Amino acid sequence: METENISTLVGNPLKMTVKTHNHMISLIGLSTSRVLIEQGFTNPPANFRQLPRIAPTLLNEGRAVVLRYANTDRFAMTDTLLRQLAADCVTAGFDFVEWRQVEEMVALNTTRTRGVIYASSARDSCVTQADVVFLLDGSGSVSTSNFALMKAFVNDVVDGFDIGLTQTRIAAAVFGVRN
Numbered sequence: 523m524e525t526e527n528i529s530t531l532v533g534n535p536l537k538m539t540v541k542t543h544n545h546m547i548s549l550i551g552l553s554t555s556r557v558l559i560e561q562g563f564t565n566p567p568a569n570f571r572q573l574p575r576i577a578p579t580l581l582n583e584g585r586a587v588v589l590r591y592a593n594t595d596r597f598a599m600t601d602t603l604l605r606q607l608a609a610d611c612v613t614a615g616f617d618f619v620e621w622r623q624v625e626e627m628v629a630l631n632t633t634r635t636r637g638v639i640y641a642s643s644a645r646d647s648c649v650t651q652a653d654v655v656f657l658l659d660g661s662g663s664v665s666t667s668n669f670a671l672m673k674a675f676v677n678d679v680v681d682g683f684d685i686g687l688t689q690t691r692i693a694a695a696v697f698g699v700r701n
Contacts, residue, residue: 548614558592586642661698
C-alpha cells in the first residue's frame with residue numbers, strides 16, 4: 523500500500539483481505555487528504571469460542587477499517603469532512619459505509635464524542651462447501667416484475683459463491699404456475 527498516502531494507528535493493514543486492500547487503494551487515489559486507519563485488522567478475543575457473546579467481527583477478518591483524515595485532529599472531523607470521507611469510501615467500492623459516533627476517554631471521568639467512518643467489504647467469495655437451494659414463487663400472486671426481481675436476487679447471491687462439484691452446488695426450483 524502506498525505508505526505516503528495512508529497511515530495506521532491500530533491494526534495491521536497488511537492483513538486486510540484483497541478486496542478491502544483494493545478498496546483502500548482506490549480510496550487513496552480519490553482522497554485529497556491523507557487517510558488514517560484508526561483501526562484495522564485485529565485478532566479476535568482469545569476466548570471468543572468459549573464465550574458465544576464475544577464473536578469475531580469484520581475487523582478480526584481483515585474486512586473492515588475505521589477511518590479518518592490523518593491531517594485533522596481526531597476531535598475536529600467536521601460533518602463536512604466525515605461526509606466527504608464517507609462519499610469517497612462509497613466511490614472506492616466499499617460494500618458498507620457507516621458514520622459512527624465513538625466516545626473516547628480524554629481524562630479521568632471525562633469523555634468526548636467524535637465521528638469516524640467505518641467501512642467494510644463483503645467476502646471475496648464463499649469458499650465453504652455447501653448445497654444451496656432457491657425456491658421461487660411462480661404463482662399468479664407474484665407479478666412478472668417481482669419474479670424478475672427474485673431471479674436477479676438469486677443471481678446476485680450466487681455470484682458470491684465458488685460453484686463446482688467439490689465446492690458450492692446451487693439448485694433452483696419454481697413452485698406455482700407462471701402465466
